[in-house]
Structures are given as structure tokens and as C-alpha cells.
Amino acid sequence: MDFNLTDVHQEFINLAAGFGKKKLAPTITERDHQGIFDEDLVSEMLGLGLCGAYFEEKYGGAECDVLSYILAVEELAKYDAGMSITLSATVSLCANPIWQFGTEAQKEKYLTPLVEGKKLGAFGLTEPNAGTDASGQQTVAVKNEDGSYTLNGSKIFITNGGAADIYIVFAMTDKSQGSHNGISAFILEKDMPGFTFGKKEDKLGIHTSQTMELVFQDVKVPAENLLGQEGQGFKIAMKTLDGGRIGVAAQALGIAEAALQDAVEYSKQRVQFGKPLCKFQSISFKLADMKMKVEAARLLVYKAACKKQEDQPFSVDAAIAKRVASDVAMEIATEAVQIFGGYGYSEEYPVARHLRDAKITQIYEGTNEVQLMVTSSALLR
Numbered sequence: 001m002d003f004n005l006t007d008v009h010q011e012f013i014n015l016a017a018g019f020g021k022k023k024l025a026p027t028i029t030e031r032d033h034q035g036i037f038d039e040d041l042v043s044e045m046l047g048l049g050l051c052g053a054y055f056e057e058k059y060g061g062a063e064c065d066v067l068s069y070i071l072a073v074e075e076l077a078k079y080d081a082g083m084s085i086t087l088s089a090t091v092s093l094c095a096n097p098i099w100q101f102g103t104e105a106q107k108e109k110y111l112t113p114l115v116e117g118k119k120l121g122a123f124g125l126t127e128p129n130a131g132t133d134a135s136g137q138q139t140v141a142v143k144n145e146d147g148s149y150t151l152n153g154s155k156i157f158i159t160n161g162g163a164a165d166i167y168i169v170f171a172m173t174d175k176s177q178g179s180h181n182g183i184s185a186f187i188l189e190k191d192m193p194g195f196t197f198g199k200k201e202d203k204l205g206i207h208t209s210q211t212m213e214l215v216f217q218d219v220k221v222p223a224e225n226l227l228g229q230e231g232q233g234f235k236i237a238m239k240t241l242d243g244g245r246i247g248v249a250a251q252a253l254g255i256a257e258a259a260l261q262d263a264v265e266y267s268k269q270r271v272q273f274g275k276p277l278c279k280f281q282s283i284s285f286k287l288a289d290m291k292m293k294v295e296a297a298r299l300l301v302y303k304a305a306c307k308k309q310e311d312q313p314f315s316v317d318a319a320i321a322k323r324v325a326s327d328v329a330m331e332i333a334t335e336a337v338q339i340f341g342g343y344g345y346s347e348e349y350p351v352a353r354h355l356r357d358a359k360i361t362q363i364y365e366g367t368n369e370v371q372l373m374v375t376s377s378a379l380l381r
């Protein structure tokens, strides 16, 4: 597969990079250290037109391709990994399932404002007792006589929780159908009565992203907000996560590239034993090794994006890309800290942040153990 980037791809990169340099870079240290989810910056980012990269013009999209979107996520992650997942959760985890499984009315009402960057989106699957095993949903939706549903339960660790306007939420509608056929997906709006927010997570990294608990107490959801068919929720969740994993892989790639870049620059400046660190072969070879790993990960991430674009099966490609890119991000961020020495362990330099941010890419949207399950089950089918 050839990854000659087109002028359009370059435009998406430039848009994200321009925003990253001008708006994210100057305040990232402060926002990271103080754990600031900056709603104004988020609105500005959504307004850039990145959310609509691959959606049709009739929904407000640019009708380009998935790779354009992935390149933008990668680019944003170089400057601010938290902001990159704010965008990725909105597009991959909220807009995409509405686009893939929604009715025309749902698309008009919910997809268009997400694509146009006017609304922020979120995805609520994880519960205290349903993490990797998402089939163990304890949130319940009971169907009422008028066709509406009443939701009760809670979700934890939800990216954009509390800030998002639109939420894709999963709940058990019929336990007798078993976990895989008894779960349904719903579109919730932030201001629905009974829908509130609980604990805000205090995290190791991605401090500029907001992660919150969702609480549902007798939330009445109209029948027209059921996404897909009743009982189709588990399938919708898994398909959605397939796409989301490419976004996380792009985030990881961006973090790895930023860590490598910082390490290269530092190695040229820092003098020990009378010469810059980069003049020691053990350092220059380490940097070369880091570069090779970044480039290998890049091919996997872009390949998965292209397969999604071409409507080819891409679950395994996304799983491989996410596992490899996130492991590469952790490895490179760790090596970057090593090259910085004691300064790398200090919060004065950005490599400490890269290391803290990289870790989450191995965990969310399916842990890296889950990516092994996806890949091994396809391999041994």
C-alpha cells in the first residue's frame, strides 16, 4: 500500500499543526500541570473542520478520507495528547456510530452538529464491573408502554464526560437474550432529566482531557434515540471501538514522534565529556532505533485507516496498529526520558509528560491484551 500523501492530506496536517503550534504549545505545560480541560480551546479545535474529514458533505463533512482525520489526530497529539483524544472520542466514538448505525433523522439531529464541530461527543460503555468484559453491563434500560426507555445505572472513565453534549450509552435491555444480544445503544443528550455526572478522574496523564463518571437515574430516553436495533448494542460497541483504536494508535504515534523530536534536539545541545550527547554512538544508535520503530508504527496506523476508508474488514489491522503504536509510544517516551537523564524525570521538560501520556494508549479502547485476543482469534479461526 502506498502512502503518498495528497495535497488534501497535507492541508489537514497543516491545519492541526498550525493550531498545535499557535494555540496548544504555548500553554500545554500549564494546562497539563494544573489539569485544565480548556473548553474554549476545545471549541476552537472543533471549529477547525477536522471532525468532518471523512463524512459526507450532506452532514457537513469534507468528504475526504479517514487518513486525513487520522493525520490530524496524530498531529494534535504531538502538541497535546489530551486534546487529540478529545477530538478522537467525538469523531470515532460518537459521530461514527451514529453515521454507521443511525437513522436519517438521528444523523440530521446529532451527526451534523458533531461533524460541523458545534457539539462535543462521548461514548459510555465502561462500568465499574464491566471493563474489558464489556458484556457485563449493569446499566439497565426498561422499555415503557409509549416505546421510550428508562435508564438506570452508571458509567465510569468516560472521555469528555460532563463536557460533551451528545453521548452514546449502552445498557441492558433484555438480560434473557444473553449479554451479547441483550444490550442496546442509545443517544443521550447532556440535559436529559436524571442524567448527571459523578467523579472526575484524577489521572496519571492526558491531564488536558476530561474523564468523568456518568450517572443515570430514571433517565427517560425517547424511542427515536435507540441507536440501531434493540439488542444490537454489543455489536455497535465493538464496531465502534475498531475505528476508535485507529484514533488511539494515531494519538500514540504523535506522542512517540514528539518524544523522539525532543530527544533528538536535547542530544544535540547537552554536552558531557566535552561533546554533545548525540556524538556518542550509544545515543545516536538509540535515536536511530527509535526512529525505525516510529516509522514501522506509522505504516500500520495508516494502513488501518486506509482499510477503514476502503470499507475492507479492518478490525485486526486496527488491533495491530493500536498495540504496536502504543507499545512504541511507551518505549520511545521511556528512552527519551533516559536520554534527558535527570532532566527527563523533571516536569520542567516535556518528556515526562510524553511518558505519562503514552501509558493510557496501552489501556483504553481495549487494553493491549484485548488487541492480542482480537488478533489471535482471527489468526486461529
Ligand SMILES: Cc1cc2nc3c(=O)[nH]c(=O)nc-3n(C[C@H](O)[C@H](O)[C@H](O)COP(=O)(O)OP(=O)(O)OC[C@H]3O[C@@H](n4cnc5c(N)ncnc54)[C@H](O)[C@@H]3O)c2cc1C
Residues within 6 Å of the ligand: 089, 122, 123, 124, 125, 126, 130, 131, 132, 133, 156, 157, 158, 159, 160, 203, 211, 360, 363, 364, 365, 366, 367, 368, 369, 370
Ligand atoms: C483516561 C481513560 C479514558 C477512558 N475513556 C473511556 C470512554 O470514553 N468510554 C468508555 O466506555 N471507557 C473509557 N475508558 C475505560 C477503558 O476503556 C477501560 O479502562 C479499559 O477497557 C479496561 O477496563 P478496566 O479498567 O475495567 O480493566 P480490567 O478489565 O479490570 O482489566 C485489568 C487488566 O486485566 C487484563 N485482562 C482483563 N481480562 C483479561 C483476559 N481475559 N485475558 C487477559 N488479560 C485480561 C486487562 O488487559 C488489564 O490489563 C477510559 C479509561 C481511562 C483510564
